[in-house]
Amino acid sequence: MFCLQQDMRFFVFQEQDLKCMTDFGKFTALISGIIVHNGFIS
Amino acid sequence: MEKYTTLSSVQQDIKDSKLHLRQLxxxxxxxxxxNKHLNAFVEVFAEEARSQAEIVNSRLLDGTAGKLAGMVIGIKDLICYQNHIVSAGSKILDNYRSVFSSTVVERLLAEDAVIIGRQNCDEFAMGGSNENSFHGPVKNNADNSRVPGGSSGGSAVAVQAGLCMASLGTDTGGSVRQPAAFCGVVGLKPTYGRVSRHGVIAYASSFDQVGPITNSVEDAALLLEVIAGHDEYDSTSSTLPVPAYTQQLDFSGKKRIAYLPETLTSEGLDPEVKALTEKTIKELQEAGHAVEPISFPYLDFVVPTYYILTMAEASSNLARYDGVHYGYRSPNATDLESTYKKSRSEGFGAEVKRRILLGSFVLSAGHYDAFYGKAQRVRRVIREKTDEILQDHDFILLPTTPGPAFGIGEKTDDPVTMYLADIFTVQASLAGIPAISLPLGETKTNLPLGIxxxxxxxxxxxxxxxxxxxLNVTKSR
Structure with missing residues (x-):
């Protein structure tokens, strides 16, 4: 979450809005699948 | 009064003086x-609809009426209509009055449609349950404890409950087709570029398309015929001529149809949806069509690819809502920075914030190549594979949703599970090709199911x- 805050520092919201990111880990797990799939290395 | 389900029956009854459009x-x-408890409409244009009905009725009788004369239609609260509020289901645009009409609205009015109101939707079209609206959740008319689907939930329920004859929704990753399936009506997403996006509040600009939600395929064809076509205000709109869809609805011959076996073994697929899909395949085979399994090995990648790309586009599109240009401005702001931060923080709902933040994460310098760049390449692969299937087949058949409408509040604490439920609709969105949801069945508890x-x-x-x-083949069930 700390890294996310660093990345988001320029993104105009308030600190408390990061509460909506409680599922950040689940989301990155979901999207990480596409990184490792060999079929998509171009 | 009789519940009219097709425009042709309305027009005939008006011409035969059995009906006045004002009565309808x-x-x-x-x-x-x-049916206010359904929360399908956020605003009703009662007086305008009444006066427009008088004008259109006269035109019908003197033979000068447009193609949509007699059609009483609702529009999703994301489609701009001049001098009318368009809020995108969001506090940040609450009471924002549009200064121009979208191309689709102009085309509806030019053909004498009567626009009866604007319909509830998920905030900025982000959601699959219509629970993310600033105006409150919409209820499914088949079971009020269940969601209508989303994001065009109000538009689908309005047709389902007979609150209007048809609706215009928008579909980014299934937002017309999924609510149509949950509500037992017809929902069409046209090819990307077939319909102008001018005046439609943007969510993900390389996906968004306006589509009709209707009781019948005939009315969907007619609406598409009216709203489709090139528009100088949308450079992504196609210059291809618009066919007379309503004149080409007679089907004969045999078709070659692919179904994707991965969809039938997909985790979380409801047994009744699976049974309906298998039954439809069997019926089409018995009618002489070639319906055959074609593997689509990328099914597990469609949802992540879709969400990476749409969230990235959303984070860019929604940067314009800053409390300065238009929309909500926080009364607690004290300087420029707090105007931006507090207006956005107080104006957007949780799901929109989540998607903006995730979108900026996948676009950020350290992650751009790993996520956004990769997702663009995966999108190309999905599109090419889908086009390849459609070179040898006329259509691809699959369920619209993994299950029937779920309970209100059932999935709100688990957004990733909600995203995964889009697994069957996002393929056509990623590929930019047309798809339609047809009401072909019901569960044992009478909840609608779509194919x-x-x-x-x-x-x-x-x-x-x-x-x-x-629809005719399966009517005899």
């Missing part, structure tokens, strides 16, 4: 009032004709 409008207004047909790029004529045929 009054009947819809009364039904909207009686989806995906067609070839700009192949809406064939798709609509075959859809009409399928």
């Amino acid at each position: 409008v009054e009947a819809y207004l009364q039904r909207i009032e009686e 989806q047909l995906i067609g070839k790029r700009f192949g809406e004529s064939e798709l609509l004709a075959f859809s009409k045929y399928i």
Whole structure:
């Protein structure tokens, strides 16, 4: 979450809005699948 | 009053002096009032609809009326209509009055449609349950404890409950087809570029398309015929001529249809949805069509690819809502920075914030190549594989949703599970090709179920004709 805050520092919201990111880990797990799939290395 | 389900029956009764359009409008207004608990409409244009009905009725009688004369239609609260509020289901645009009309609204009015109101939707079209609206959740008319789907939930329920004859929704990753399936009506997403996006509040600009939600395939064809076509205000709109869809609805011959076996073994697929899909396949085979399994090995990648790309586009599109240009401005702001931060923080709902933050994460310098760049390449692979299937087949058949409408509040704490439920609709969105959801069955507890047909790029004529045929084939069940 700390890294996310660093990345988001320029993104105009308030600190408390990061509460909506409680599922950040689940989301990155979901999207990480596409990184490792060999079929998509171009 | 009789519940009219097709425009042709309304037009005939008006011409035969059995009906005045004003009576029909009054009947819809009364039904909207009686069904306020569904929360399908966020605003009703009662007086305008009444006066427009008088004008259109006269035109019908003197033979000068447009193609949509007699159609009483609702528009999703994301589609701009000059001098009318358009809030995108968000506090940040609450009471924002549009200064111009979208191209689709102008085309509806030019053909004498009566616009009866604007319909509830998920905030900025982000959601699959219509629980993310600033105006409150919409209820499914088949079971008020369940969601109508989303994001065009109000538009689908309005047709389902007979509050209007048809609706215009928007579909980014299934937002017309999924609510149509949950509500037992027809929902069409046209080919990307077939319909102008001018005046439609943007969510993900390389996906968004306006589509009709109707009781019948005939009305979907007619609405598409009216709203489709090139528009100088939308450079992504196609210059291909618009076929006369309503004149090409007669189907004959045999078709070659692919179904994706991965969809039938997909985790979380409801047994009743699976049974309905298998039954539809069998019925089409018995009718002489070639319906065959074609592997689509990328099914597990469609949802992540879709969400990476749409969230990235959303984070860019929604940067304009800053409390300065237009919309909500926080009364607690004290300087420029707090105006931006507090207006956005107080104006956007949780799901929109989540998607903006995730979108900026996948676009950020350290992650751009790993996520956004990769997702663009995966999108190309999905599109090419889908086009390849459609080179040898006329259509792809698959369920619209993994299950029937779920309970209100059931999935709100688990957004990733909610995203995964889009697994069957996002393929056509990623590929930019047309797809339609048809109400082909119900669960044992009478909840509607939809079957989806995906067609070839700009192949809406064939798709609509075959859809009409399928509805007739399955009527005899």
